[in-house]
Amino acid sequence: MIKFKKTSIHKYTLKTRILPILILLFIQLNSYSQENVTDDFIKENNYLNNSLQEKYFLHTNKTVYFPGEHIWFKAYVVYDIEDTPYYKTTNLHVNLYNSEKKLINNQLFFVENGITSGSIKLPENTIAGKYYIELTTQWNKNFKNLNITQIKVLSSESNISKTFVEKHETKSKNDLNIQFFPESNVLLEGAENLILFKTNITNTDSITIKGKIIDNVTLREVATIRDTINGIGVFKLIYHPKRNYTAFIEVNGIKKQVLIPKAKQKGFIIQQKRKHLNKNAIPFCIKSNKLTIQEKVNQTIFVAIHRKNYLKSVLPINVDQQYHNYNFELEEGNLFNGVNTITIFDEKNIPISSRTFYYNKENKQIDLEITTVNKTNDSITLNINMLNKYIESNLSISVLPTETKMNSNSNNIINSFLISPYINRNTPIDSKIFNNDVSKNDINVLLQTYPNEKPQKKSILKFSPENGVSIKGSVNSNITSLATYKVMLSSKTNNLLVVSEIKNRTFEFNNLLLKHPTKYKLALISNTGEVIKSSFNVSKKYTKYKADGILKYNVPSIAENKVAIENINLSKSISITNDNQLDEVVINTKKETSDLKDLLPNPKVLGGSFTKSIDIHKNIDKGDSNVLELINGLAGVDVSLYAQGEPVIKSTRGPKTFYAANDAENVKVILNGMPLSDISVLSDIKANDVEDIKLNASGAGFGLRGTNGVIFINTKRGGDIKSIKNTGELNNILCDTEFGFSFNEVNYEGFELNFINQKFNSFYNTINWFPNIIIKPNTANQLKFDTKGFKNIKLIINGMNNKGDITHQILYITN
Numbered sequence: 001m002i003k004f005k006k007t008s009i010h011k012y013t014l015k016t017r018i019l020p021i022l023i024l025l026f027i028q029l030n031s032y033s034q035e036n037v038t039d040d041f042i043k044e045n046n047y048l049n050n051s052l053q054e055k056y057f058l059h060t061n062k063t064v065y066f067p068g069e070h071i072w073f074k075a076y077v078v079y080d081i082e083d084t085p086y087y088k089t090t091n092l093h094v095n096l097y098n099s100e101k102k103l104i105n106n107q108l109f110f111v112e113n114g115i116t117s118g119s120i121k122l123p124e125n126t127i128a129g130k131y132y133i134e135l136t137t138q139w140n141k142n143f144k145n146l147n148i149t150q151i152k153v154l155s156s157e158s159n160i161s162k163t164f165v166e167k168h169e170t171k172s173k174n175d176l177n178i179q180f181f182p183e184s185n186v187l188l189e190g191a192e193n194l195i196l197f198k199t200n201i202t203n204t205d206s207i208t209i210k211g212k213i214i215d216n217v218t219l220r221e222v223a224t225i226r227d228t229i230n231g232i233g234v235f236k237l238i239y240h241p242k243r244n245y246t247a248f249i250e251v252n253g254i255k256k257q258v259l260i261p262k263a264k265q266k267g268f269i270i271q272q273k274r275k276h277l278n279k280n281a282i283p284f285c286i287k288s289n290k291l292t293i294q295e296k297v298n299q300t301i302f303v304a305i306h307r308k309n310y311l312k313s314v315l316p317i318n319v320d321q322q323y324h325n326y327n328f329e330l331e332e333g334n335l336f337n338g339v340n341t342i343t344i345f346d347e348k349n350i351p352i353s354s355r356t357f358y359y360n361k362e363n364k365q366i367d368l369e370i371t372t373v374n375k376t377n378d379s380i381t382l383n384i385n386m387l388n389k390y391i392e393s394n395l396s397i398s399v400l401p402t403e404t405k406m407n408s409n410s411n412n413i414i415n416s417f418l419i420s421p422y423i424n425r426n427t428p429i430d431s432k433i434f435n436n437d438v439s440k441n442d443i444n445v446l447l448q449t450y451p452n453e454k455p456q457k458k459s460i461l462k463f464s465p466e467n468g469v470s471i472k473g474s475v476n477s478n479i480t481s482l483a484t485y486k487v488m489l490s491s492k493t494n495n496l497l498v499v500s501e502i503k504n505r506t507f508e509f510n511n512l513l514l515k516h517p518t519k520y521k522l523a524l525i526s527n528t529g530e531v532i533k534s535s536f537n538v539s540k541k542y543t544k545y546k547a548d549g550i551l552k553y554n555v556p557s558i559a560e561n562k563v564a565i566e567n568i569n570l571s572k573s574i575s576i577t578n579d580n581q582l583d584e585v586v587i588n589t590k591k592e593t594s595d596l597k598d599l600l601p602n603p604k605v606l607g608g609s610f611t612k613s614i615d616i617h618k619n620i621d622k623g624d625s626n627v628l629e630l631i632n633g634l635a636g637v638d639v640s641l642y643a644q645g646e647p648v649i650k651s652t653r654g655p656k657t658f659y660a661a662n663d664a665e666n667v668k669v670i671l672n673g674m675p676l677s678d679i680s681v682l683s684d685i686k687a688n689d690v691e692d693i694k695l696n697a698s699g700a701g702f703g704l705r706g707t708n709g710v711i712f713i714n715t716k717r718g719g720d721i722k723s724i725k726n727t728g729e730l731n732n733i734l735c736d737t738e739f740g741f742s743f744n745e746v747n748y749e750g751f752e753l754n755f756i757n758q759k760f761n762s763f764y765n766t767i768n769w770f771p772n773i774i775i776k777p778n779t780a781n782q783l784k785f786d787t788k789g790f791k792n793i794k795l796i797i798n799g800m801n802n803k804g805d806i807t808h809q810i811l812y813i814t815n
Contacts, residue, residue, distance in 0.1 A: 038316050041302050045349045047455035048304060048311040053080040054089055056135040056147040057416035059396045059798045061748075061769035063409040064152045067126040069751045070119040071096075071151065074396035074771040075135055076413060076800060077114050080308055083337060083364070083417050083804035085114025090467045092116055093136050093545055094742075099129035101551040107742040108469070108543065110513065113802065115394055117771035118742055128155035132553065138466040138545040142459075143308070145421060148553050150409065176201070178249060178258045181449045184270040184355035187263040189241045190289035191324075194271060195260070198232045198449050199251050207231035211249040213260070215240075225249060229442045232449060239263040266292040268301075268353040270342050272444060273327075281329040282359060286317070286344070288324050297321045301352075302345045303328075307336045307422060309455060330359075337361040337804075338418025339447065343455055356422060356452040358443045366393055366799065366807035368775075373782060375815055380793070381784040390777045393807070395799035399768040399785055402792035402812055406764060412808040413798040419443070423450045466544055468511035469740050473538035475505050475524060484527040487536075488675075490732075491520035499525070499675050514542075516740030521732045529674045535733065542739040625687040627713060628679075636697050637667055637709065647679055651697075651708040668710045682713070691716045750788075762790060775799070791815050 042048070054077055061072040075094070079086040089111050096105035109116040120133075133149045177200040182193050201207060209227035213235055214220070223235045225247065237245065237260070245260040266289070273283040286303070288296075296319040303315040313334045317326055330340075336359070343354040367387040374381040386393060400407055411420075438446070471489060475482060487507040490497045494514050500507040514520070524534040628647055632639040638650050649667040669676045676682075694712040748769045755761040768785045775781045787793060795811040 037300055038302070038314060041314065041316070041345070041349065042311065045304075045311075045345065046457050047343075047345075047349070047351065048306055048309050049458050050310055051142070051461065052086075053143050053145060053308050053310070054078070054086050054137060054140055055080050055145065055417060055421045056092075057411075057413045057798070058133060058135055058147070058149045059398070059413070059796075060133075060149065060151065060409075061398045062400060062404070062406040062766060063150070064154060064406040065122055066154055066751065066753070067122055068124045069122050070749075071122065071133070072117075072119045072748055072769045072771065073133075074115065074117040074798075075109065075111070076417075076798075077111050077116075077135075077137075078417060078800070078804065080421070081310055081336065083800075083806065085800075085802055085804075087113070088465050088467075089114075089137055089139070091137060091469075091543065091545070093134075093138075093547060094118075094120065095134040095136070095547045095551075096120055097132040097134065097551040098127075099131065101132065101553065103547050103549050103551070106547045108516075108740065110741045113394075114800070115772075117396070118744055119748075122153065126153050128153050132551055134547075134551065138463050138543070141463045141545070142461045145308075146553060147416075147421075148551075149411070152408070176251060176254050176256045178247070178256065179449075180261060182269075183272075183448060184268075184353055185452075186267045186269050186353055187239065187261060188267045188269055188287070188289060188292075189239050189263045189265055190291070191269060191287045192236055192238050193263070193269065194234065194236055196228075196232055196234045196445065196448050197247075197249075198230075201231055201251055201254075207252060209233040209249065209251050211247060213237055214246050214248060216244050216246055217242075228445050229438070230446065232445060234445070241265075266295060268292065268344050270344065270353055270355045272355075272357055274441065278329060278331070281331040282335075282357065283327065283329045284342070286326040286328075290324070293319060293321055293324060296346070299347050301347070304343050304345060305330065305334055306341055306343065306455075307339065309458075312336060312340075332359070332361065335359045335361075337364050339422035341422070341452060341455075351455050354452065354454060356447050358419070358440060358447060360418070360440055364805050366801065366805045368797070368807055368809060370795075370809070370811055372813065374784075378789070379784060379786050380813060380815055381782055384773075384775055384781045384783060386775055386777050389801060389803075389805055391801050391803060392777065393775045393799050393801040393805070395770075395773040395775055395797055395807075397770040397773055397783070398796040399770070400766055400794050400796070401762040401790045402794045403759075403762040404764075404766075404794065406766065407796070412796075413800065413806050414808045417806060419447075423447075423452065463544075469514050469542040471509045471512065471514070471520075471538060471542065473507060473536050475502060475507065475534055475536055477524060477532065477534040479532070482524075485532070486525045488523045488525050489520055490523070491518065493518040494520065496520065497670075497675075514737060514740040515743050516737040518737050518740065520735050520737065522735060523732045525674075531732065538735065540738050542737075627682040627685045627687060627690060627693075630687045630690065630693065631682075631711060634693075634695055634711075636695070637711070647683060649679060649711070667708050669713065670710060671713045672715060685713075685715060689715050762792075765790075767793065773799075787815050 056078075057076040059074045059076070065071060073094075075092055077086050077089050077092060078084060092109045092111045094107050094109055095103060098104050105120060107118070107120065109118050129152070131151050131153055133151060135147045135149075136145075178197055179199075180187075181196045181198070182188075183195070187193055187195070199207075199209075207227070207230070209225065209231065211225035211233070212221045213223035213225070215222050222245070223237050225233050225235045228234050231251070233249065235247075239245070244262070247258045247260055249256050249258060269287040271285045271287055273285060298321075299319050300316050301319060303317060305312045305314070315328065338360070339356050339358055341354060341356050343351050346352050366389050369385045369387050371383050371385075372380065373383045384395075398407070475485075475487065479485070482502045482505055485502055487500045487502060488497070489500070489509050489512075491514070494512075496512065496514070498509055498512070500509050522536050522538075524532040526532055628639050628649075631637060631649060636651060640648055640650065649669065651667050669679050669682070671682070691714045692712075693714075696710040696712070748771070750766050750768070753761075753765055755764065765788070767788050767790060770783065770785075773781075773783060791814060793813045793815065795809075795813065797807065797809045797811065799808075800806045
């Protein structure tokens, strides 16, 4: 509910006449509005939409590396509106760019329940300098939401004692830069303006700002400057027409006079009030002036609450000539967690004023209690308890010496999810000023000094979400017509066995969970199950996504204690082109002679762990029972007949993914190692002729075709049905993957370094990295790690749960 009132202003004074309070409701998008004008606004608005977007957070074990090290990381991917795991995202591309912003590495990682973890190996010859890690997806190309993490690589040849040098620059009067930020980016004549400004002096522990505003016509002081946070000054100014003003500013003893920018004659200011009684609501005032009201009188303006153009709610206001100010409160139900945007649209659906503000929903934070259980000379055991949540959470924890200089980035999951995605991407956020110690009011002050994202017009979504990788190609064979043939792809390592139809001599496998680097086999299969000698042309393009060869990203210009790195040389980069030609590799070597059973996934690996053997002797009666009757007795499957009498085997567990909903819940059947396209043959197989039956209820390892489960049937030798014919050698083509999902062959291993003394050791060494710590509610969750001889230890903790609750903590321990 929104409390709403109007006030009038007379001749640029602050005297107001308060009308009785009216109670208005913001019109929620999930309800049916009675207001036709609002319905038309939502329908016709070319800026606001409900396209679902992703956002990301990358937690690296540190941010400064040596050549030859692994960059260990944990990535979080959530749905922008609710901060919950984005389940449609499976393919996360992790791109590494060098100091010249040229692409040098592109890897694909599999996201499950909104998280993934892994590592990027830095070559031994990596040149020192800044590097950039980008997280993105094919779907994100529609919105171009940049997520960049900066890291540094030190030269192994540098004199490490001189590597880190803090630079404190002394600025003179001429060096002092002042930048003004009127609230909601509007400086308006005839209205009270709240104006913030910041300076380029930030690399010092203490910043003192004072000063005054002088009317250049009357030469009188009309406002006093005060400082707020992190070197940001603020003052209020009623900007009279035909006047101009000068700010006399003193920053840490440096004085400067600056002419205040010219105010606009017309416009709207969206001002956030600082004092309010309702702690679950935020009060605002829309301010205007006489000229604006005369122009807009009897028109309707629309106050929209949105984020990334996703419309949350909207309030229509009919402009009345008598009133210049409109006050309202936004309650929690009308707000996003984190940064919100208020935009005012006119009757033509054109945005005329906009501002961001921050609201932290405290019930969306995970509170952790961390206590020390045991300490020894070389290890520490911690107990981690959740105090306010009752579902398990997943944490990533970086363990470093307290004195470390290897972690210069203070970014965290709270900033990455609640603040930084909503600040203009060309103005990177200095996460050091958005930390747990900054109040909600101070965050709102800081936000006003960052250009907010302006509403962007709707555009056609050209890129669809991408799940898994694809293998496409063509068949080389002397057979004239391949209409009745199929191509089979199998991989023990990936636990895959899938079959593709052949159309115009081409085949295509999609949505494969294919690791890289691994091997897979291709085989041409006849309609009788015979493997035919052939070769294949296979495309090198495994995904539709293609990384940008050059990173379009402005390096943060925020002044800070700089790190000077010696011996920086720019490396020669891989040349990336935008050629759309489909590259192919001809595969006609590495032929193997193998048994057809070698093509099947190993039931002890991956999806095979979901495969259960059925004791058929307990389930069959001696007599004329057939295999279909036997299968019908299994839990989780059902055998029925179509009207034409053809049997069908369905899963009774219901669709498990959004793909399965269109597959009629059909269960895949593999008989004696070969997929069956016509299961009616099973009615001719007697139960007594079956050697064994295995049921993989989840279908794990078989791609989309196994979504509803897989049944394996092997018959006895000498039974009533013959095994599938195998004539001559099996001509399976062994292939190496060109691309696929990266996976860790080993667990985290620290990079062993030797230093001349313990001081340097505590500066540049690391202790441990835990990418996936599961914290369960109402139980002890213990974490034990080797201290490697360090007495003072720092833990950097980030995490979330499936409800979108997040946590970030920095914990210091003395051993």
